[in-house]
Amino acid sequence: MEKNSINPWQWQxxxxxxxxxxxxxxxxxxxxxxxxxxDAHGKSSTGNMETQLIKAIxxxxxIVEEAGFECKNIVRLNIYTTSTDQFFSCFxxxxxxxxxxxxxxxxxVLEVKRLFETxxxxxxATVIK
Numbered sequence: 001m002e003k004n005s006i007n008p009w010q011w012q013x014x015x016x017x018x019x020x021x022x023x024x025x026x027x028x029x030x031x032x033x034x035x036x037x038x039d040a041h042g043k044s045s046t047g048n049m050e051t052q053l054i055k056a057i058x059x060x061x062x063i064v065e066e067a068g069f070e071c072k073n074i075v076r077l078n079i080y081t082t083s084t085d086q087f088f089s090c091f092x093x094x095x096x097x098x099x100x101x102x103x104x105x106x107x108x109v110l111e112v113k114r115l116f117e118t119x120x121x122x123x124x125a126t127v128i129k
Contacts, residue, residue: 001026001129003075005104016098017107021075026128030067034080034122035060036115044117049086050093052120057097060123069127071101076126079109087121 006020007013036059037045037052045052064071079094081087087094087109098105105125115122 001073003073003104003128016095017077018104019106021104021106023075023128028069028129030064030069030125030127030129032060032063032125032127034078034124035063036119036122038119044119046118049081049083049120050090053087053090053093056121056123057094060125064125064127067127069129071127072103073129074101074103074105074125074127077103077105077107078124079107080112080115080122080124081109082112082115082120084109084111 002024004022004024005018006022007018009019012019035056037047037055038059039045039055045055047055061071064074079087097103
């Protein structure tokens with residue numbers, strides 16, 4: 001598998017994503033449903049955005065690892081949030097996670113009116129091998 005980032009500009013580098021990802025000859029593709037701050041018993045978090053973002057990242061990592069993939073091979077990551085202001089107030093947590101795993105993903109951030117129950121953030125990913 002070969003992966004190439006396409007960035008005709010430099011400004012997106014400070015925002016922790018790439019404009020496009022080309023994948024050549026992947027051996028497998030994993031499409032992950034939106035991961036949120038739900039615990040192992042199915043209980044939705046009532047915590048703040050920071051707490052929920054951390055838990056959503058942990059849940060996403062768990063799915064990736066259990067499927068035998070690696071976070072560094074996330075090529076698409078959509079972020080749904082009930083408040084972009086709150087999400088960007090703890091964006092450093094997201095950026096540090098991206099940096100730690102050397103992820104170079106195409107991304108879209110969408111503010112939505114509502115997520116399930118008390119949830120504030122949802123991470124939807126595509127990962128390749």
